[in-house]
Amino acid sequence: MPIIQNQQQDIQPFRIDRARLQVTLPCAYAGCLMAMAYGWGPTMAIAANNLVRYLLGARATALAEPLINQIGIGWTGMVIAGIWNAGSPLLWAMFHWGYDWRKNRR
Template sequence: MKTTVASQKETGAIIAFTTVLFGGYFAVLSSLPSQLQHKYHFNALQVGLCYIPYGAGSLTSRWTLGKLIDWNFRRHAKNHGIEIVHNRQVQLISMPVERARLQITLPAIYCASIVMVGYDWTMNYKVDLAGPLVMLFFISHLVSGATSTLITLMIDCHVDGPATANSANNLFRCCFGAGAVAAAVPLINSIGIGWTSTLIGFVWVAFSPVLWGVYFWGHEYRKTKEARQQ
């Protein structure tokens, strides 16, 4: 069932990009302890404290990107005459929910790509610790918000089976994430952390047309699929 969900055009595109985004994010995040120990000679306690900006960035994304996403969703719903009722499922077949979500998500992804490059080059040149930690906060802030929005979009496209859609997403992104984490340290040792982050940022931007396809054609595909099922 999970592979059936992933084989659908729109859902497959969302899962594919979420997987790439998640893998690159955790590849760099997993290298944080070794980089801090090597470049700043930190002990385990100091390394653990450096994860605080990561947690803070994830937490605060709900009050920035989360609020923007909700506002944009309500704006689109109002334009299409759909009433939003708290704790009640809304039929979204007549609404281009893909645009409502991705109008905020795509800029966040491009900003995350820029910040990712900045984070690892500041780490590469061993600047003052405040530099990498501030960058780490914004990476977490942007990537967490973008990932949660993509997951929400996928559930919007499968209101009749949200658990299955989410499980399919978790299956692919966790498997790919494990591989990315395993490859992170050898890649950093080979080309350096600065070029590793540049490569990840480039991959995110290079894969972003997948989401643009969902943005422009996802709603039509969803309506066609609904009509075929009926």
């Protein structure tokens, strides 16, 4: 349909539905394919990851309450900070040598 500048036009014969669906239909089918791929692929890993995280979180909560009742919340915070501090050398090792470890593993 030719466009005439600065003049009102009748767009009745223009197929707006067809113009919009030319873009929408491929995206809709691509979305369906992506949903199927996601459903069969990463969701199992994500579900397993969430299960482990939530079980560990529940265990930590179950252990924290008696510890708080026994030594107080301030000292419980000190224990948690100590555990994080004790594990930090592993993070520094990963920071310094992680790339080399990955490269050597290949």
